[in-house]
Amino acid sequence: MEMKVPFQLANNTPLSLSPDFILPEFKRPILSKVFPSDSIPIIDLNDHEIDEGQGSSPLVSKISQACEEYGFFQIINHGVPKELCQKVLAVVTEFFQLPHEERAQYLTKDHTKQVKVFNYYQKYEGLGKVIMWSETFSHPWHPIEDFTHLLPTNPPQYREVFAEYAKEIGALMDRLLSLISQGLGLEKDCLKKKIGERASLYSQANYYPPCPDPELTMGIPAHNDIVALTVLLQSEGVTGLQVIKEEKWVPVDPVPHSFVVNLADQIQVLSNGRYKSVDHRAVTNKWLPRVSLAMFYAPNNDIVIGPIEDLIDEEHPPKYRNYSYKEFMDEFYRQEGKRRRVKEAFELQR
Numbered sequence: 572m573e574m575k576v577p578f579q580l581a582n583n584t585p586l587s588l589s590p591d592f593i594l595p596e597f598k599r600p601i602l603s604k605v606f607p608s609d610s611i612p613i614i615d616l617n618d619h620e621i622d623e624g625q626g627s628s629p630l631v632s633k634i635s636q637a638c639e640e641y642g643f644f645q646i647i648n649h650g651v652p653k654e655l656c657q658k659v660l661a662v663v664t665e666f667f668q669l670p671h672e673e674r675a676q677y678l679t680k681d682h683t684k685q686v687k688v689f690n691y692y693q694k695y696e697g698l699g700k701v702i703m704w705s706e707t708f709s710h711p712w713h714p715i716e717d718f719t720h721l722l723p724t725n726p727p728q729y730r731e732v733f734a735e736y737a738k739e740i741g742a743l744m745d746r747l748l749s750l751i752s753q754g755l756g757l758e759k760d761c762l763k764k765k766i767g768e769r770a771s772l773y774s775q776a777n778y779y780p781p782c783p784d785p786e787l788t789m790g791i792p793a794h795n796d797i798v799a800l801t802v803l804l805q806s807e808g809v810t811g812l813q814v815i816k817e818e819k820w821v822p823v824d825p826v827p828h829s830f831v832v833n834l835a836d837q838i839q840v841l842s843n844g845r846y847k848s849v850d851h852r853a854v855t856n857k858w859l860p861r862v863s864l865a866m867f868y869a870p871n872n873d874i875v876i877g878p879i880e881d882l883i884d885e886e887h888p889p890k891y892r893n894y895s896y897k898e899f900m901d902e903f904y905r906q907e908g909k910r911r912r913v914k915e916a917f918e919l920q921r
């Protein structure tokens with residue numbers, strides 16, 4: 572019989588319901604209070620894409636509506652081979668299931684490190700630091716040839732599988748950015764150009780071990796993604812991701828062979844607030860480990876982001892000031908340990 576070894580964080584802390592992991596009462600998830608009926612749209616990317624004319628494609632309008640109302644959607648028939656998605660989740664899972672000493676080599680608090688293992692935490696007044704019930708592994712994914720040599724050699728297939736997956740996600744991201752641009756009534760390549768040809772693309776794998784009492788902990792606390800766009804692959808059959816819709820938490824239950832797409836802060840700003848970067852979180856469960864792999868698409872530090880001129884007129888005055896992505900990231904790090912409100916710092920007062 573297989574022995575069940577309790578999960579240890581890479582820093583050798585056993586994951587247990589010690590006070591280090593227990594949230595203050597007002598921050599705990601109330602798992603009976605979720606609203607499955609309001610869950611995010613599922614969009615079939617095989618829906619006819621009509622090339623001529625603007626706004627005539629049903630796919631573009633579905634995506635546009637999802638971006639305005641939810642900021643989140645799931646996509647099916649996206650063209651990324653199923654076996655590849657299964658393989659990439661398998662190597663990521665294997666990585667997290669290595670002995671903690673193996674993962675510890677990537678452990679760092681230095682956010683300039685390209686390849687890193689870290690643990691989310693929040694600081695609460697009078698309580699100090701509470702560690703989240705998860706571990707995270709992050710590294711760049713494009714141009715993958717430049718980074719492959721930095722990636723793990725254990726599990727042995729990690730580099731090869733990840734490189735293949737990164738290529739597929741690159742093509743999918745381009746397609747999504749084009750559809751989202753069209754939804755805003757812009758040229759197909761508009762968002763891609765605004766974010767910049769040399770974008771900063773990195774992945775974040777999250778591992779959530781089973782938790783004896785999911786009502787006391789959180790996998791990842793409520794946050795917005797600060798990048799431009801996120802494409803997330805999650806374990807099938809295990810729920811955990813939740814998003815806010817009209818102030819209620821709505822579960823994003825995995826749909827077979829799908830991705831979760833979410834608009835992040837930079838697209839909210841570029842669209843002048845028309846498309847939303849929505850609050851989301853990951854809760855834990857008692858029974859099964861959950862794995863997710865987020866692929867982020869962000870501008871480079873020197874890129875200037877602000878509302879796109881074509882989306883601004885007298886009725887729609889700019890809601891944000893222009894900033895460089897470096898400024899945005901500095902603000903992000905300044906808010907370390909808090910429930911971050913990063914883009915709010917760039918809002919124009921009216």
Ligand code: OGA
Pocket residue numbers: 775777791796805811812851852853862863865
């Ligand atoms: C993230 C994230 C959610 C999940 O990595 O930014 O929101 O389901 N992950 O793991």
Ligand code: NI
Pocket residue numbers: 794795796851
């Ligand atoms: Ni997120």
